[in-house]
Amino acid sequence: MNLLLARNVDYNYLRLYSLDRIEGVNLTDAHFVLPKDFCAKEYFAEYFGIVLDESVPLQRIVLRADKCHQHYMRTLPLHHSQREIYACDDYADFELALRPTYDFYMKLMSFGNMIKVLEPESLQEKIYK
Numbered sequence: 001m002n003l004l005l006a007r008n009v010d011y012n013y014l015r016l017y018s019l020d021r022i023e024g025v026n027l028t029d030a031h032f033v034l035p036k037d038f039c040a041k042e043y044f045a046e047y048f049g050i051v052l053d054e055s056v057p058l059q060r061i062v063l064r065a066d067k068c069h070q071h072y073m074r075t076l077p078l079h080h081s082q083r084e085i086y087a088c089d090d091y092a093d094f095e096l097a098l099r100p101t102y103d104f105y106m107k108l109m110s111f112g113n114m115i116k117v118l119e120p121e122s123l124q125e126k127i128y129k
Helices: 040-044 069-075 102-111 121-128
Strands: 001-009 012-016 059-066 083-087 091-098 115-119
Touching: 059 069, 069 083, 069 091, 102 121, 115 121
Parallel strands: none
Antiparallel strands: 001 012, 059 091, 059 115, 083 091
């Protein structure tokens, strides 16, 4: 996927645009320069995927993977911050630190009943709804 990181002029925040979705481009006199200390690796570190929403706070998330899915979670972590905090024969608990955005919700829901959100309660409720 080819993406473009740009400032959205209507809302004055950074946004990712998928190049295959852009239908047209107009050249304007408006200019934007990233701050010299901007680091893309640091900026994206708190996000799961391509949905960027600075209004979503960074959160500690604890997921429980069932006895079969725990092996998948170990070999293919969901996020670079993921770490295993407990394991037994029946399940394993994993902790992540990220901003849970729409793409993260969709990923969790794709696992069905193989995982369970233990924390935070607000994320449990969103997944349930």
